[in-house]
Amino acid sequence: DVVMTQSPLSLPVALGQPASISCRSSQSLVYSDGYTYLHWFQQRPGQSPRRLIYKVSNWDSGVPDRFSGSGSGTNFTLKISRVEAEDVGVYYCMQATHWPPTFGQGTKVEIK
């Protein structure tokens, strides 16, 4: 199975400051069709996961543009340009290139 490793696992950030979450995979996530099926999900406290970014860098509808995704191959990053109170929660990366689909451990973002 592809292992997804996120860092850090806990991320205290002051309001208005940037945040960055790293996600590394144990093998390349480039599929045979040329796409990279690496997605990012946000799980606010008490809520179900919500997809924020799909295929590395594509925003979902309604996602603020302070969120951005980047990366390639085995190294990926989710960035929040200026953290707001509503961004508190756990963020997961997930790969769907290889079977079985696997998730990172999650990164908990909190306000410092």
Next chain:
Amino acid sequence: QVQLVESGGGVVQPGRSLRISCVASGFNFSDYGMHWVRQAPGKGLEWVADISYDGSKKFYPDSVKGRLTVSRDNSKNTLYLQMDSLRDSDTAVYYCAKGMLWESWGQGTLVTVSS
């Protein structure tokens, strides 16, 4: 808009069975593969089942193979997860999710396995 609504969770004794459901609306259900994912209390996300758009292909991780069975009824826009021989370690919130890009998730249903 897309809606996925899970139901059927509850408290069940170890070794017993339970079937949970996910009713879909807002999209053509029969065009999409679907997934079940679970989250144990305070833990991360674990994929537990996949089913193709027509129900002909089903996939499971080894941790649940033989005990969990995914199915769907496209005439009812409903996804199911039959859980047999339940263990304490199956205690979790179970979410259904839509499509190969995992674009929408339900609110989840809590299954508690306890004597």
